[in-house]
Ligand SMILES: Cc1cc2nc3c(=O)[nH]c(=O)nc-3n(C[C@H](O)[C@H](O)[C@H](O)COP(=O)(O)OP(=O)(O)OC[C@H]3O[C@@H](n4cnc5c(N)ncnc54)[C@H](O)[C@@H]3O)c2cc1C
């Protein structure tokens with residue numbers, strides 16, 4: 001008989017969404033157990049923000065052979081470098097399968113804090129253009145919510161995490177509750193002004209909206225612009241669950257955080273028709289444990305939460321728990337990325353920046369906002385920005401010797417780059433299933449992931465690069481070059497869907513409160529719930545949906561419904 | 563020890579020729595040759611390593627043919643002539659063969675640059691060392707920040 005413990009609530013995962021669930025549940029009085037598969041992270045010892053390049057064996061070039069062996073997939077992520085690779089999973093312990101020639105790059109962290117330690121911190125609200133998209137063009141099912149339903153929860157989340165940015169009053173990208181914006185640099189300001197006049201206000205270049213403090217906030221210190229966030233921030237200036245939500249939950253005295261706890265499955269009690277708890281494998285001892293609670297929140301990241309449900313099949317739901325709709329595992333999405341252009345911006349040679357801004361620019365969606373584009377549905381937005389080239393331009397310059405060295409000391413010409421991120425349509429054929437032939441290091445069946453881009457995504461990528469060049473031209477850039485990268489799905493690290501929300505239990509897994517239609521005390525609040533992808537970085541929406549779902553669940557408990 | 567002492571001398575001479583000691587220390591003081599040895603021995607794949615070793619041998623062969631001594635032993639003018647020749651040939655190859663691996667000069671110079679600008683000397687003495695800028699200003703006069711700040715710290 002495995003050991004058993006009882007809590008009011010169980011949260012699976014301690015990343016961006018798990019941290020929010022823990023904070024909101026404990027602050028509302030629930031004794032909450034947070035189960036995290038990975039190890040604890042101690043910022044004092046594990047963060048490497050003060051480690052200098054010359055202190056690393058390969059000077060930041062990464063240990064190529066070690067990465068090939070341990071992290072052949074994770075290393076495709078820009079942030080999995082010689083400093084930060086330890087914050088990413090080992091692929092040999094966490095395998096998954098794909099068909100030949102159809103790669104999906106699944107970039108993950110297993111640790112207290114999840115991917116919030118290495119994330120890019122970009123946060124954007126969705127709008128009704130996004131929440132109405134499926135209903136408008138018929139791809140996927142209709143979102144069960146609209147902007148008005150989530151707006152107060154965006155407010156709630158932003159007040160706590162701290163979001164710096166500039167209000168622009170755009171309907172397709174609602175403003176957040178902002179801390180002061182970081183400044184645009186001279187080149188970006190120039191491009192912003194050129195676009196404003198050339199596209200009569202339709203294309204608005206704004207500073208990136210990011211969960212980085214530009215002023216002291218909620219006991220955390222303002223950013224000091226060291227610029228290397230992925231190594232961890234010992235002043236807690238960017239939002240992570242480790243720096244913000246988990247400490248808030250701990251302060252209540254009602255959180256029990258258990259690392260090294262790999263959730264194996266949700267335990268379903270057929271008598272009550274509820275989830276009674278979860279089964280856990282202790283990652284250090286391999287012991288099987290059971291934990292019980294009144295409500296279960298799955299926050300293990302989109303595909304991990306779906307994997308847990310698929311692996312919790314019962315007699316009643318042989319294809320996965322809470323899957324009476326048959327939609328569990330389907331409608332996997334990621335954003336496309338990498339259509340764009342770059343060019344040189346002349347003049348301003350006497351101008352430069354001071355400090356390293358951990359943020360770029362954002363150019364919100366302008367396609368299919370008022371008129372329908374003939375080639376594709378939905379839209380895309382750009383990130384990127386202006387910078388002066390560094391010593392690395394020496395690789396493309398003629399010469400060597402004293403003059404060459406001296407030239408490289410000064411900053412090079414201003415360059416500007418637009419890098420697009422596009423919406424992905426929800427399609428049933430993009431899906432995850434359990435692979436019957438393979439298990440991970442803890443004996444749990446792994447996912448088989450099938451995901452492909454469609455012509456719609458490719459057409460938008462193509463347009464991204466054409467429009468980027470056109471905007472650079474409008475800004476008077478020279479030596480403009482376009483690109484369309486061939487990035488496989490997954491690499492944008494906005495994987496989502498596979499347990500979608502909807503209005504109808506016959507076609508969706510979750511209702512409008514992230515609650516399972518089939519198992520009422522089971523909630524899934526990470527990216528699995530997404531009904532469409534929009535084109536904005538999604539984590540802010542996951543956080544707001546999580547806080548909203550907790551509020552609902554706690555009220556349901558108070559009303560005796562749960 | 564991966565290189566022979568003759569190879570090491572050639573690498574030292576080449577590195578210092580590319581990033582010499584000026585008002586700041588050059589490649590040798592910044593231990594760029596040691597970095598190159600590590601990358602060639604423990605980071606490169608077989609193709610890159612073979613290409614590097616062939617190129618290195620050719621440097622000495624060319625110098626022998628031209629001046630009757632190995633590269634490290636030859637005079638400054640000879641060294642500059644050899645290196646300039648290699649650079650020009652490399653540029654022609656890059657222009658004519660797209661996606662070809664970089665020719666020896668460009669390969670070697672790339673190693674020197676990444677080794678130098680990730681060394682303590684490169685980052686603290688040659689470039690502006692600014693671990694905690696404390697603020698961000700998007701448009702200042704260059705005179706306020708005369709040197710490149712490496713974003714890698
Ligand atoms: C380099 C990088 C840059 C990014 N940039 C951005 C950005 O700018 N903006 C943005 O919106 N998003 C960004 N993302 C994506 C963002 O990190 C994720 O959307 C977000 O972390 C998802 O939150 P989550 O709680 O669902 O999952 P995670 O934060 O990944 O946390 C999931 C946690 O669950 C744990 N877990 C998994 N399985 C189990 C199990 N079986 N039992 C127990 N625990 C389990 C994991 O160990 C992990 O700690 C980025 C990601 C990366 C890697």
Ligand code: SF4
Pocket residue numbers: 049212222223224225226227228229230232233234235236237238356357358
């Ligand atoms: S740039 Fe700012 S937020 Fe990022 S690590 Fe440095 S201080 Fe922290």
